[in-house]
Amino acid sequence: MKGVGQRDVSERHGFIRPNVDVTTLRREAARELMRAFEDGPNLERFARLRQAAALLSDVFFMIREQKRAEWFLTSGLMSHPTPPIARNLGKRLQHLALSCERRDVALVSEQLQSMKAAAIRLEGFLACTRAVDPVEAIEEAKWIYLVRNRAEFGVANLGEIHGRVQDALQELEDLNPHFGSYGLAGAWRVHDLRAGYAIAAMALQPSFIQTDFYDFRDFETLASMRKSVSAALQEYRLLIGMPTYFSSSWSRAPRPDQTLAPATQPVDDEEDVVETTFAP
Numbered sequence: 687m688k689g690v691g692q693r694d695v696s697e698r699h700g701f702i703r704p705n706v707d708v709t710t711l712r713r714e715a716a717r718e719l720m721r722a723f724e725d726g727p728n729l730e731r732f733a734r735l736r737q738a739a740a741l742l743s744d745v746f747f748m749i750r751e752q753k754r755a756e757w758f759l760t761s762g763l764m765s766h767p768t769p770p771i772a773r774n775l776g777k778r779l780q781h782l783a784l785s786c787e788r789r790d791v792a793l794v795s796e797q798l799q800s801m802k803a804a805a806i807r808l809e810g811f812l813a814c815t816r817a818v819d820p821v822e823a824i825e826e827a828k829w830i831y832l833v834r835n836r837a838e839f840g841v842a843n844l845g846e847i848h849g850r851v852q853d854a855l856q857e858l859e860d861l862n863p864h865f866g867s868y869g870l871a872g873a874w875r876v877h878d879l880r881a882g883y884a885i886a887a888m889a890l891q892p893s894f895i896q897t898d899f900y901d902f903r904d905f906e907t908l909a910s911m912r913k914s915v916s917a918a919l920q921e922y923r924l925l926i927g928m929p930t931y932f933s934s935s936w937s938r939a940p941r942p943d944q945t946l947a948p949a950t951q952p953v954d955d956e957e958d959v960v961e962t963t964f965a966p
Contacts, residue, residue, distance in 0.1 A: 699869025700758035736786035743779035765929035
């Protein structure tokens with residue numbers, strides 16, 4: 687039972703749970719891609735693999751954009767790729783789908799070999815979304831975040847927390863109960879909170895109102911603000927790109943309590959690609 691003043695996290699933008707049919711389709715796509723990773727390309731299954739790769743490509747592009755109502759929840763299920771990594775995975779999956787459509791076995795095999803780190807995220811997604819004993823996505827981290835609410839449309843609040851973003855939103859709602867639920871407009875895992883906040887604030891300087899507060903005219907402007915923060919944090923190498931955990935089949939065995947082990951080694955096939963640069 688929720689305590690007095692606490693809101694169901696599913697009410698907040700960024701945490702809206704997709705319906706069962708959508709989750710089922712994503713699970714089927716993840717299983718198809720995992721089969722291809724494990725067994726290699728099978729020409730007879732190229733149509734299914736193409737559909738799976740195209741569907742998951744859209745999921746990673748959605749995570750990269752950080753604007754859909756489910757984006758943060760889904761990002762957590764995929765071990766929180768950074769925006770550049772999510773974009774890179776989305777593009778790789780697009781290329782895989784196109785190669786399947788062309789029935790190019792050699793190219794499909796090469797692309798699957800180059801994307802093995804994606805298996806860590808997809809197996810984690812399957813573990814977190816299974817019906818029996820699902821694994822809980824790990825949300826404890828150093829976060830820089832942007833939030834907003836409908837009562838003050840046009841104003842975004844920049845903040846930081848070492849813990850869970852959900853707790854930061856809860857605190858804001860407790861402090862400002864008349865504003866209702868806060869939605870998560872952007873969030874980035876960083877190595878250093880102080881440096882991360884300072885760099886994000888510099889990236890948002892053109893929209894400055896007062897400390898922690900920035901204005902935006904419309905959703906397009908908000909998207910540009912997210913892009914600027916992502917590029918700035920990436921340029922200063924502050925973003926954490928590794929999965930929050932490794933799955934059992936592709937690294938070490940899980941602990942007995944079914945919580946997947948924290949990542950302790952780099953992922954070498956998820957190149958961070960930044961479209962724009964940031965100059966302080």
